[in-house]
Each structure stands twice: as C-alpha cells, then as structure tokens.
Amino acid sequence: MLDRKLIAEKLEECARRLATRGAEGLPLEEIVRLDRRRKELQHAFDEARNQQSQLGPRIQQAMKRGEEASDLKAQSAELKAAVREHEASLREVEAQLHELLLTVPNLPHPEAPLGGEDDGVVVRTEGEPKEFDFEPKDHVALCEASGLALLGERASKLAGASFVTFLGEGARLVRALINFFLDLHTREHGYTEVSPPFVANRETMTGTGQLPKFEEELYAIPRDGLYLIPTAEVPVTNLWRNEMIPGERLPLAYCAYTPCFRREAGAAGKMTRGLKRLHQFDKVELVRFCHPEASDEQHQLLLRHAEEPLRRLGLHYRIKELATGDLGFAAARCYDIEAHSPATGEWLEVSSVSTFTDFQARRANIRFKDPKAPGSKGKARKGFVHTLNGSGLALPRVIVALLETYQRPEGGAVVPEALRPYLDGRELLGA
RNA sequence: GGAGGGUUGGCUGAGCGGUCGAAAGCACCUGAUUUGAAAUCAGGAGGCCCGCAAGGGCUCGGGGGUUCGAAUCCCUCACCCUCCGCCA
Numbered sequence: 001m002l003d004r005k006l007i008a009e010k011l012e013e014c015a016r017r018l019a020t021r022g023a024e025g026l027p028l029e030e031i032v033r034l035d036r037r038r039k040e041l042q043h044a045f046d047e048a049r050n051q052q053s054q055l056g057p058r059i060q061q062a063m064k065r066g067e068e069a070s071d072l073k074a075q076s077a078e079l080k081a082a083v084r085e086h087e088a089s090l091r092e093v094e095a096q097l098h099e100l101l102l103t104v105p106n107l108p109h110p111e112a113p114l115g116g117e118d119d120g121v122v123v124r125t126e127g128e129p130k131e132f133d134f135e136p137k138d139h140v141a142l143c144e145a146s147g148l149a150l151l152g153e154r155a156s157k158l159a160g161a162s163f164v165t166f167l168g169e170g171a172r173l174v175r176a177l178i179n180f181f182l183d184l185h186t187r188e189h190g191y192t193e194v195s196p197p198f199v200a201n202r203e204t205m206t207g208t209g210q211l212p213k214f215e216e217e218l219y220a221i222p223r224d225g226l227y228l229i230p231t232a233e234v235p236v237t238n239l240w241r242n243e244m245i246p247g248e249r250l251p252l253a254y255c256a257y258t259p260c261f262r263r264e265a266g267a268a269g270k271m272t273r274g275l276k277r278l279h280q281f282d283k284v285e286l287v288r289f290c291h292p293e294a295s296d297e298q299h300q301l302l303l304r305h306a307e308e309p310l311r312r313l314g315l316h317y318r319i320k321e322l323a324t325g326d327l328g329f330a331a332a333r334c335y336d337i338e339a340h341s342p343a344t345g346e347w348l349e350v351s352s353v354s355t356f357t358d359f360q361a362r363r364a365n366i367r368f369k370d371p372k373a374p375g376s377k378g379k380a381r382k383g384f385v386h387t388l389n390g391s392g393l394a395l396p397r398v399i400v401a402l403l404e405t406y407q408r409p410e411g412g413a414v415v416p417e418a419l420r421p422y423l424d425g426r427e428l429l430g431a
Numbered sequence: 432g433g434a435g436g437g438u439u440g441g442c443u444g445a446g447c448g449g450u451c452g453a454a455a456g457c458a459c460c461u462g463a464u465u466u467g468a469a470a471u472c473a474g475g476a477g478g479c480c481c482g483c484a485a486g487g488g489c490u491c492g493g494g495g496g497u498u499c500g501a502a503u504c505c506c507u508c509a510c511c512c513u514c515c516g517c518c519a
Contacts, residue, residue, distance in 0.1 A: 042480095042481070042488085043481090043487090045488080046481085046487055046488045046489095047487085047488095049488065049489090050487065050488075052499090052500090055499070055500085056449065056450090056499070057449075057450060057500090059499050059500070060449045060450090060499090060500080061449095063449090063499095069499075070499090072499070073499040073500095074499085075499085076499040076500075077499065079499095080499080244479095382479095
C-alpha cells in the first residue's frame with residue numbers, strides 16, 4: 001500500500017513511476033479526493049465528539065443540584081446523533097479509500113531497469129556451463145529412468161496434473177535439500193527458523209498483497225475462510241502484523257520451510273512437463289524486516305544468502321535484475337536467481353529476491369519504534385519497517401538442475417559434496 | 432464439541448454507571464544526597480492517531496448495544512485457565 005500523503009503531494013511523479021511498471025488507469029485522483037474528504041469528516045467527527053463529552057460533567061453537576069437537566073440531555077442526544085452520522089460517513093469513506101489503495105501496486109525502485117519481461121539485466125553469471133561427452137538427458141527422462149519422481153498418470157491420480165510424487169531416494173533428496181538449506185541459513189547466515197501454518201486467513205493474505213487482486217492464484221478452503229499459502233512469505237511476514245517492532249531488534253531475519261500451493265491460473269498455455277511448474281512445491285524462504293534506510297543494503301545481503309546454496313551445490317546460475325514491467329505487485333526491486341538446465345539450455349528461476357520497501361508493512365501495519373535516547377526529550381522515532389524476502393531456494397527446479405548437471409551416461413547422478421552429509425554420505429543417486 | 436472462570440498501563444494489581452486515562456507497588460526518567468554506585472528523599476511520566484503548533488480525537492482484549500454519560504451493565508467474537516467429551 002502506498003502512502004496517501006505521498007500520492008497527494010506527488011501525484012504526477014507517482015503516476016509516472018507506476019506507469020513504468022505498466023500500471024495505468026489507477027484511481028490516483030480519486031484517492032486524493034477521498035483522502036481530502038476523509039480529513040474533513042474526521043474533523044467534523046472530532047468536533048462533535050468534543051462538544052458532547054463536555055456536556056457530561058455539566059449534566060452531572062446539574063443533577064447534583066437536583067435539577068432535571070433535560071435541556072442539556074436533549075442537547076447531548078442531538079450531538080450524539082451528529083457524531084454517529086459523521087462516524088458512519090467517515091467509515092464509509094475510509095473503506096472506499098482503503099479498497100482503492102489496495103489495488104495500487106508498489107512504486108518501482110528508482111534504480112530498477114525500465115522495461116518489460118525481456119528487459120531484465122543479467123547482473124552476473126556464476127559457475128561454468130556443464131559440458132558433456134555424451135548426449136545429456138533432460139530431467140523428465142532422468143526421473144523416468146531412475147524412478148526418483150513420479151511424473152505421469154500414476155502421480156496425477158492423486159490430485160491431478162502438476163502434482164508430483166517423489167519416491168525412495170527422490171523423496172530422500174527432497175528432505176536432504178530442505179535440511180541443507182535450513183542448516184545453511186540458520187547456522188551460517190543467522191536466520192531464525194520458523195515453522196508456520198500452511199493455511200492463512202484473508203487478512204493475512206491481504207497483508208502481503210495476495211488478496212484482493214490475486215484470489216485466482218490461491219487454493220481456498222471456503223468452509224473455514226482459509227487459503228493454502230503460496231509461499232512462506234505470507235505467514236512469516238504476517239507474524240508481525242499490527243505490531244510495533246522494538247527498533248533495537250532490527251534487522252529481523254527468518255527462514256521457513258513450507259510447501260507452496262499455487263493454482264497457476266494465469267499460466268495456461270505455459271504448461272510444461274516435469275518438475276518445472278507445479279501446483280505444489282517445497283521451498284525454504286528467507287524473510288527480513290529492517291529500518292527503512294537499511295533496505296538496499298539488506299537486499300544485497302539477502303541476495304548473497306539466497307544464492308549460496310547453488311554455489312555450494314556447484315551449479316551454474318545467473319542473477320537477473322527484473323525490469324520495472326516484470327515486477328511483482330508488491331515488489332519495488334527484484335533479482336531472480338536462475339539455475340541453468342544443461343539439457344535444455346534454459347535458465348530456471350529458483351529464487352526471486354525482492355524488496356518491498358514499506359509497501360507490505362503499510363498493508364499489514366508493521367512498524368518499528370526506536371528506543372528513546374536516554375535523557376533526551378526528543379520523541380522516539382517511529383515508522384513502517386521495510387520488508388524483504390527471497391527463496392533460499394525453491395526445490396523442484398533445483399532438483400532439475402541437479403539431476404541434469406550431475407547425470408552419468410550409465411544412469412543415476414553424482415551427489416555434490418555439500419549434500420552428501422544429508423544423504424548418509426551417498427555419492428550416487430538413482431543408479 | 433459441551434460447562435464454567437478470566438483478559439485493566441512495561442510488569443504486579445485496585446477500580447459504587449458520572450473530573451477514571453484509571454489507585455497502589457515494581458520498573459522507568461529528572462533532581463538532591465554521594466568521589467561514584469546502592470540506599471534514601473523530592474518531583475515526573477501510559478499508549479496511539481491527526482496537527483508546524485496550539486489543540487483535538489481514540490484507548491481498560493476486538494466489535495456492537497443500553498444510557499445524557501460505560502473500564503464498570505448487556506450481546507458477540509478472539510485468546511487464556513479449569514472440568515467433561517474426542518483425538519495424532
């Protein structure tokens with residue numbers, strides 16, 4: 001959610017910056033108009049309320065003197081009606097305003113490259129492309145040959161297409177990767193592990209920006225008013241909803257393993273075989289809360305943390321900064337981390353590392369309060385925190401890159417060193 | 432799921448429907464005493480929102496209601512505790 005004041009004061013600039021992400025025809029003028037109306041109503045309400053509350057003691061005194069005070073009572077009743085009226089219109093205007101505000105995406109970061117999907121900038125490429133002296137198979141063929149994952153009809157029997165079942169060493173590989181990622185981030189990068197609910201209510205989904213605009217993307221449990229989470233970002237960011245974080249605790253860093261559920265409703269036509277696009281996948285997510293002035297630096301730090309698992313697994317990958325038109329609704333700036341699929345030559349997005357500035361914090365009302373300097377009469381500084389998150393990492397596509405990169409001509413795949421402790425020291429998988 | 436009890440400021444804990452934004456204690460801040468600290472004494476101070484300020488509004492778990500007036504009465508929701516039932 002954008003700051004109403006900012007929209008009012010810099011309407012042109014907001015519109016221009018939002019246009020760079022392709023957001024046109026937003027109700028910005030309407031928002032400014034409603035905000036002005038809101039202020040007026042608030043004033044009228046305060047005024048009437050003030051008058052009414054001053055009448056109370058006077059009535060009491062009159063009654064102590066044994067008077068009826070019926071004229072005062074009537075006056076008070078009248079004011080009460082006025083207060084109610086003002087309050088009702090105030091609430092209505094506020095609700096309208098809020099609703100409009102929820103539809104406006106975040107402002108892109110001034111340094112984000114301009115353009116659309118194809119204008120992302122590859123910031124750097126890490127590792128070497130894998131060379132084979134035989135014809136490499138793609139991950140689908142490898143899964144079929146090794147039996148690590150069920151991709152076909154037998155798997156879709158359970159919940160439909162685009163749900164996978166990992167079997168035997170494949171299931172074990174999933175667990176190993178989750179543990180590897182979590183251990184790395186908690187032990188070496190200082191993240192606090194969170195194991196949240198895999199469902200969330202409407203308010204929680206609104207806080208991070210999934211609702212109201214992207215209801216189509218979510219699996220819902222209408223009977224209980226719940227949604228399956230599309231990412232751990234949702235429950236973890238909302239941990240602090242409607243709270244004030246003591247400034248000295250910032251920055252906060254959380255990591256969480258959860259399955260992620262996505263309907264991929266907008267992805268029709270992009271259907272792919274195999275593990276590349278699923279309705280349910282496992283992911284370890286990193287979430288950070290920080291002071292506003294720290295978010296750029298925190299974004300770089302988060303990026304380093306998120307890519308570290310790929311480095312340790314010895315995979316070839318690149319970092320791409322998304323152009324403004326490709327940014328997610330709530331993001332101000334975003335790096336995608338893409339692992340290389342040597343069999344197809346594709347770059348697979350395994351992580352999206354975003355900074356949301358105060359956009360999510362406003363929606364979810366997450367603020368900080370710095371401690372007052374001792375002895376100083378100045379007020380403690382308060383404000384909305386900045387939130388950031390990134391996958392660290394999403395499993396299925398990492399598995400694709402892993403199997404393809406480390407495949408052997410005679411079948412199976414070599415386990416990279418870093419992962420062996422999580423697989424009983426095994427050096428080979430699916431052989 | 433059923434029955435009962437509870438939720439007050441950072442904490443503990445009072446609070447006849449009318450100067451209650453709320454006693455008291457602890458913690459906190461300022462000053463005095465002290466070489467410094469502790470102890471003691473005297474003061475001060477809840478939080479949030481709008482506002483440059485003056486000022487105003489909101490706030491006793493959330494929401495609604497009764498009343499001229501609600502921390503106090505009623506309804507409802509959430510959470511906590513106890514008992515019963517069920518259960519990995």
